[in-house]
Amino acid sequence: MTDLTFYTNPQSRGQIIRWMLEEVGVPYETEILTYGGSMTAEPYKSINPMMKVPAIRHRGTVVTEVAAICAYLADAFPEAGLAPALTDRADYYRFLFFASGPLEMTFSLKAIQYDPPADKQAMFGHGSEARTFAALETMLTGRDYACGDRFTAADLYVASQLGFMMTFGMIEGTPLLKAYVARCTDREAYRRAKQIDTEAAEAMKTDAS
Known part of the structure; x- marks a missing residue:
């Protein structure tokens, strides 16, 4: 236990x-x-x-x-x-909650093929898909990770969201975003996690058949 x-x-x-x-x-x-x-x-x-x-x-x-x-x-x-010192968390929190707010909203609406029309964008926390990705590109320009040169939980969340969308063909991904996802997922922990979940998904299919 x-x-x-x-x-x-x-x-x-x-x-x-x-x-x-x-x-x-x-x-x-x-x-x-x-x-x-x-x-x-x-x-x-x-x-x-x-x-x-x-x-x-x-x-x-x-x-x-x-x-x-x-x-x-x-x-x-x-x-x-996986987290910076308490005195150095501005970027960490910014990226972590950008992923749970605008990026998650974009992901969800993308899944149902809806992007708010111009006259309704003010009603949505992310504005629009284009605005969300433009903002993320700006935020990531000139840095390897959310907190500069170190991987944190914020990168894990942002890269996961982007990776899902790229894997399922929801977005093509710009060279900057593709490089960011590749950099973040080139980790042994990521590979272990993917293998565990892949095997678990296959086991569920076998049990259901």
Whole structure:
């Protein structure tokens, strides 16, 4: 038994937290949940009333929402070096919450093939797809990572979102963004996480057949 439990589905945003956990490098248990099944029933419904994954339970405390889990794990396990010092977190927080706000909104709307018309963009937190990616390009120009020359949990989240969109053909990606994603994902923890989730997804297909 460990004091860290990870609730996920291998075909979800839980892949981001799987990568984060592999970066942290501490033992954890995984509970695989099914859409429309165990994800919407007790006991998980009490863990996350939103009935979605991912979530973690660490020493009896539940954390949900991808950005919150990334930030929590980086702070809970500082030896992994996934967050800057408290006095140097401006860019870290900016990128982390850009990913959970404008970039996540762009991802979700892109999935349903909707981009707000010009007269409605002020109603959306990201404005538009074009504005979001233009802003991200500007923010990343002249730096390897969100915090300059070091990889952090903020990069893990931003690169995951971009990687999903590129993998599924939602965006082509500019040379700058492609290089950024390649740089961030060229890590052993990322490769381990992908293998674990790929195998878990295949096991779920076998069990369902």
